[in-house]
Structures are given as structure tokens and as C-alpha cells.
Amino acid sequence: MPADADPEPAPAPAPAKRRRPATxxxxxxxxxxxxxxxxxxxxxxxxxxxxxxxxxxxxxxxxxxxxxxxxxxxxxxxxxxxxxxxSRWEVPPLDPGRWREGLRTYLEHQRALYRRHPRALLVSLDERVSPAGVHPNRLRNPEALLGLLRGAGLGARDALYVHSDLATRMFAFTLLVDHPADRGTAGDADATGALPDGWAAAHPGLDLPRLTEAAGLPAPTPDELFEELARSVLADITARLERASEPG
Structure with missing residues (x-):
């Protein structure tokens, strides 16, 4: 290149690849x-x-x-x-040798999930979910519960009954107890209030001595009712195990 010649321009850098912004x-x-x-x-x-x-x-x-x-x-x-x-329904491994603790763990995890998205529980009534919407947990966790119950000694029919009964109780508990309490309307017309405000006054001709008596008692808290639910389920399983062990 002659000494007085202009230097060749450097090649332009390749344009940077545009990235979609994170926000x-x-x-x-x-x-x-x-x-x-x-x-x-x-x-x-x-x-x-x-x-x-x-x-x-x-x-x-x-x-x-x-x-x-x-x-x-x-x-x-x-x-x-x-x-x-x-996908948020995570249940730790359940040990049939400690089935009481395992069942309580199962109930507590289920309650926490349902409280987070209570009205989503009604999806089976409101929508038709395609197989793509059925997360593996919907199959994996009931399988684990049935395995826990069978491992504890229940027969297949009893285990299935307990599973179905438990699902019904937890659905009802979430929608009638936890959900009203969490949104601040507990006692209006839910499972914790024996006689919601205004109901008796709207029907003055009714004789309601038992409901009136119950309304004067302290209403149980959601946690107290949940403990009663857990005790009831455990007692039912225990009774079924005892019947299964009886001779004949």
C-alpha cells in the first residue's frame, strides 16, 4: 500500500443479536x-x-x-x-409403619394447598380439564395415600373408602371453613356459625332453642375444627383396622 494512501476502514462489527428483554x-x-x-x-x-x-x-x-x-x-x-x-401439591414420602403421622402430614399439605387457591377446587364442576391438565401429582399422591393405608393393614375396599371420604371432607372443609375465615367472613353462613346473624330475626315464628343455645357458645376456630377432622379420620381408620383383625 502506498505510504500516502488512506488506510482501509476496519470492517464493521457484526450487529449484536437482539435479546428479548426480561422485563x-x-x-x-x-x-x-x-x-x-x-x-x-x-x-x-x-x-x-x-x-x-x-x-x-x-x-x-x-x-x-x-x-x-x-x-x-x-x-x-x-x-x-x-x-x-x-404441581404445588407436594407430599413427602409416607411410611406405613408411621401411618398416623403420615396421614396427618398428608392432610396438612393438602390443607395448605387448598387454602392458597380455594375456589380452584371447583374446577371439576366448572370446567372439563383435558388430560394435559392432569399433573402427575393428581395420580402420584392418591397412589401414595392408598399405599399408606394398605401398608397400615386396610383392605382395598376400606382404603378406597377412606380416600374418598377424606377427599370429600377436605373439599368441604376448605370451602366452608378455611375459605370464609381467610377472607374474613367466618360465621356469616358457614360451618363455624350455628346461627348466623340475622337469620333467626328473619324468621321470628321459629322456635330454635338448641340453635340459640349453640349460638351462645364460643365458635370453634378453623384450626380446632381441622384437628377434630384429623382425629375423626384417624379414629375411623383405627376402627377399620380393628375390625379387619377380628377372627372370622
């Missing part, structure tokens, strides 16, 4: 996980019928059209939320 205006960018989380929060507070694409878009601060870049239809949102709900 936009202080919010995380939209993901299927965020959609599932928002849907579950709505369902847990208000039930799955409140989960609409428009409502989700409002909660997430996006357009409805943006949601459809991540999910094909509302059913997929329901499936994602149901799977997320069940």
Missing part, C-alpha cells in the same frame, strides 16, 4: 407460565368461570391478541392453570 416497563415479558399463574390466581379467588381471555389480558397488562401468541384457546389456559395448581 418491559417493569413487568416480566409474557410467558405461558405467567398466563398460568394469573389464571390460577383468578380461579383461586373467584372460580374458573371468571377466567376469561379478556380478564387475563387486563390482569397481565397485555392485549387479548398477545395472549393468543402463547395459547391457542381458553381451554389451554384452564389446563395450564389446573396443572400448575396440582
Amino acid at each position: 418491559r416497563k417493569g413487568r416480566p415479558t409474557l410467558t405461558r407460565e405467567l398466563i398460568a399463574e394469573a389464571a390460577l390466581e383468578i380461579a383461586g379467588d373467584e372460580g374458573f368461570p371468571a377466567v376469561t381471555m379478556r380478564r387475563l389480558a387486563e390482569e397481565l397488562g397485555v392485549t387479548v391478541r398477545a395472549l393468543y401468541r402463547y395459547v391457542d384457546e381458553r381451554q389451554e389456559v384452564v389446563d395450564l392453570a389446573a396443572a400448575l395448581f396440582l
Whole structure:
């Protein structure tokens, strides 16, 4: 190159590959996980019928059209939320040799999950969840409970009855006891109030001596009622084990 020639310009650096920002205006960018989380929060507070694409878009601060870049239809949102709900149902290993402690652990974990998203429990009434929305925990944990009961000595029929009875009790307990207490409406018209305010006054012609007497007693707390539920279940299992061990 001649001494007086201008040096060749250095090649321009390759443009940096653009990365999608982790946040936009202080919010995380939209993901299927965020959609599932928002849907579950709505369902847990208000039930799955409140989960609409428009409502989700409002909660997430996006357009409805943006949601459809991540999910094909509302059913997929329901499936994602149901799977997320069940993914949080974690139960430690259950030892049949310590079945009383194991059953209490199972109940406590179930109660904690249900209290977090109470109205999501009604998904089986409000929606039809596709197999994709059935998280493995929905199969794994009942299998573990049945294994605990069978290992403790119950027959297959008794174990299945206890499992079904337990599911019914926990659903009812969550919706009638824990949920009203957690939202501050306990005693209005739930399982902890014998005679909710105003009910007797609305029917002055009724003679209600037993309910009136019960209404004057201190209402049991949700924790006290839960302890009674656990004791009742344990007593039922114990009675079944004793009957199974009887000769003949």
C-alpha cells in the first residue's frame, strides 16, 4: 500500500443479536407460565368461570391478541392453570409403619394447598380439564395415600373408602371453613356459625332453642375444627383396622 494512501476502514462489527428483554416497563415479558399463574390466581379467588381471555389480558397488562401468541384457546389456559395448581401439591414420602403421622402430614399439605387457591377446587364442576391438565401429582399422591393405608393393614375396599371420604371432607372443609375465615367472613353462613346473624330475626315464628343455645357458645376456630377432622379420620381408620383383625 502506498505510504500516502488512506488506510482501509476496519470492517464493521457484526450487529449484536437482539435479546428479548426480561422485563418491559417493569413487568416480566409474557410467558405461558405467567398466563398460568394469573389464571390460577383468578380461579383461586373467584372460580374458573371468571377466567376469561379478556380478564387475563387486563390482569397481565397485555392485549387479548398477545395472549393468543402463547395459547391457542381458553381451554389451554384452564389446563395450564389446573396443572400448575396440582404441581404445588407436594407430599413427602409416607411410611406405613408411621401411618398416623403420615396421614396427618398428608392432610396438612393438602390443607395448605387448598387454602392458597380455594375456589380452584371447583374446577371439576366448572370446567372439563383435558388430560394435559392432569399433573402427575393428581395420580402420584392418591397412589401414595392408598399405599399408606394398605401398608397400615386396610383392605382395598376400606382404603378406597377412606380416600374418598377424606377427599370429600377436605373439599368441604376448605370451602366452608378455611375459605370464609381467610377472607374474613367466618360465621356469616358457614360451618363455624350455628346461627348466623340475622337469620333467626328473619324468621321470628321459629322456635330454635338448641340453635340459640349453640349460638351462645364460643365458635370453634378453623384450626380446632381441622384437628377434630384429623382425629375423626384417624379414629375411623383405627376402627377399620380393628375390625379387619377380628377372627372370622
